[in-house]
Amino acid sequence: MIKAARKTGLIFFPAFDWAITPNHPEREERLLYTQDQVLEEGLLDIDGIVEYRVRPARFKDIQRVHFCVPDEAAVTTESHLISAGGCLVAADAVQKGEVESAFALVRPPGHHAMRVVHGNRGFCNINIEAVMIEYLRETYGIRKVAIVDTDCHHGDGSQDIYWHDPNTLFISLHQDGRTLYPGSGFPEEDGGPNARGATVNIPLPPGTGEQGFLFVMDELVMPLLQAFGPEIVINSAGQDNHFNDPITNMNFSAQGYAKLNARLRPDIAVLEGGYAVENALPYVNVGIIMAMAGLDTSTVKEPNYDTDYRDQPAKITSYIEQLVETLRGRFLAETVRENPGEEGEVVERSRDIYYDTDGIHERQHEKIRTCSECAGALSIASTSNRGQHMLAVHIPVRACTACQEIGHAWFDQGIKGPFSHVYLQDRVNKVYRRAGGNA
């Protein structure tokens, strides 16, 4: 019998009875052919590949990460909870040492879901990786986490959630935002005042192939990880960089994904996007599972690889080389992590967020306390065109006394303010409150 070099957990939840809408890409059939391919390959018979049963996440798992407006029940379905719960099963399996690594092959995805959730953005309601990471921190005391997001779309939700957290390194490789949804993810977006340099965006030109992705891995991502020294590495394993993907313009392959995974060796991989359900996902997923299990993936290929895959042109190669050199200068040099603000200063920003799936417009005003001791107290005032006007206060894990005090003060003021709802997410005392405002 074939034996895995690394014991690998597989959490498969295709949600065969759930769709956003009947014709939506995020529908029942999405992982059907992946399941067919995985079963036909006999991957589950391999000694060292263990399949786990999913469990639903609870609202309190979500409350560690999100402010759901008006509440969790309103913005989630059972399938969101199970998808997030599948990631928690993966986390437990790895942390308890039952497996060396795990792959949560679950849907629906999550990496476009931000800290405040009014509805669905980019097919995502709940950020399943973030729910898992905060569960890992709460349950197992994990501190430093790295996320490497290899979905073709910029992981703007994960970026938002970890924007101020110096203990979470968020790296996103994606198709350049000038050419694809959500239109963000430029190198200048490099983290909030307390976490500058802990967000790294690597926008790649349309047409990037195996060579380009693997070059970025070797020359930039792996050195970044080494410098950061995470306790755990998460791969947001979107699969839409594939040359067969109908809605993106990249040129990656199952071989490429397998090689990327073998280099990264993530502790946990989580499926994100990827909607070439017949001619990319089955092969990419087989490649990732085999790579995680440490098996030889050189024979894993799409049936049309030999005829349809083309190496990236030289122009792209030199563009990427240039980009990597710039980013190495920016993120691997010693001078990066200076805090621009003065200790204790409150830095503010405003922005507009659009929820493409649900057609919601949100306006946010954010305040963060500049702090060198913790991730800083954070408050977000958010208004949506659905008539919600809320205030959310986040006190981070291991917050310093000053940040805890200011966070509580913001919350107390908020209750008296003109808001429909006021939320408190106090990670230090594990207190999660939602109060009616004075609106």
Add this chain to the structure above:
Amino acid sequence: MILGLDVGGTQTDTVLVEGDRVIRATKTPTSDNLLETLRTAVDVTLGDLDPGAIERLAFSTTMVTNAIMQDQMEPAGMMVSAGPGMDPAWFSIGPSYHTVGGCLDHQGYEVKPLDRNAALKAVSRIRERHIRVLGVVGKFSVRNPLHEFQMAEWAGDAFLHMALGHQVSGTLNFPRRITTTYLNAALYPLQKQFSQALVQILDEKALSAPRYLLKPDGGTLELGKSDTLPVRTAQSGPAASVMGALALDDCKGTTLVLDVGGTTTDMAVILDGVPLFSPHGIKLGPYQTLIRSLLTHSMGVGGDSEIRAGRNGKLKIGPLRKGSPMALGGPAPTPTDAMIALDLLNVGKREDAVGGMIKLGAPLGISDKAMAQMVLTAMAQRIADAVDAFLYEINSQPVYTVHEVLEDTKIEPTSVLIMGGPARHISWYVGNALKLPYRVPTHYDVANALGAAVARVTTSVTLQADTERGTVIIPEANLEKDVTPRFDLDQAVILGRQVLEEQARLMGAEQETLEMAVTEKQLFNMIRQGRITGRNIRLKMSVIPGLIPQWPRR
């Protein structure tokens, strides 16, 4: 009258059934010669009865299991077409295994035609080695058997027998399809020889009633149909006990079935009269197959298990059997000796059994009686621990729909049915250890032979329709035909039922009413550019295991 027979490791149990009564039950030693064992058992059981009065004969044998374990199979050649994916060389089996270029995708579309020259070359290589049987397997052949048919056609009549992968099972699993097909090919000559010899023995005795073999899924298969599907009859013993349980007890609620034998204890679960199935195919020695099976677990604890005193006074029972109990001249104390020492059982030399208990008890400073009770308590506890692990495994099976996750049905037995030789003497201890109400049925010591006697024919089919491709396929029945874009779930179920019934008749189902179940039913709309372009329908249907109508329902 019906004759049922179950070949065990040490003893062969045989029963004669008339109406709802077991009118005769015998135990004969199992010898190395299976056919001789069968001949003797039938002789002993029939005695001077009129063979013409026997209307049905059913056997649960160890033919296939033994042939596999003792490696008596005929060398089979293998021809495999795979395409990209896991390297098919990893699944190499047998003395002459060849991969041939060509590829089908997961929906059964041909991506790359089969390499005819490579196939012909493989055939001549296999023939050069004087190999008489061939297995041909294609990846995704259950979605489209085209490449298997081509390989078979190109092999022509060069072989005594050819086994085709898609006919084994409709389940997706290429490595298991390869293994199962290999075994079907490699066992063919032996199974044919066996079935012919058995027919001859029965004919000589003027036993001309229909003959059946028991399968691990709790159903039967007509003896004559087993030649080309030998693996389907492997490891039927545990299923014999489960069918015996169904015959002897109404099995209401969630019944845990324990069959405590000499060397092993088998466990299974019956839900309101329907046994649980294994989600995977049966494992035969080193071979993982696609053969359907009841969900059973066998552990190395039985009446004749060796007992050793471990460190800190803990008893170790099994998994080895060193021989007979000490009361019967064996070398080591056994649970059977404990039963004899407690006067629950009157067999052999009591003083030797007591001697064994005294020796075990001395270091602990306890009497032979106390020791014997401790042995039975420990044995029951080992069984209870294994039951817990078995149930945990069942309840950890992955589920793939929101509905199933939320429903979160857990299997928790409401009672335990205990069978096998030691059943009566161990039942109180086992019930206690499991904290469950327990029952010991009548004929508990030959329940397996009775199970074989009264089990009806089972079979199953897998249907997949793809209206975009315009095909429906039922690989087990070798059916592949065109469908219109309107083909829907209802039509699929009707077709499935019809084919299933044909298959059941083909496998020997006679007058019995066929109780059919749809075990999987899925419909997916196939959507391209936001438009529905077809339906993907998947069904698994089976004739579920049950009792023949001659045996009255309890």
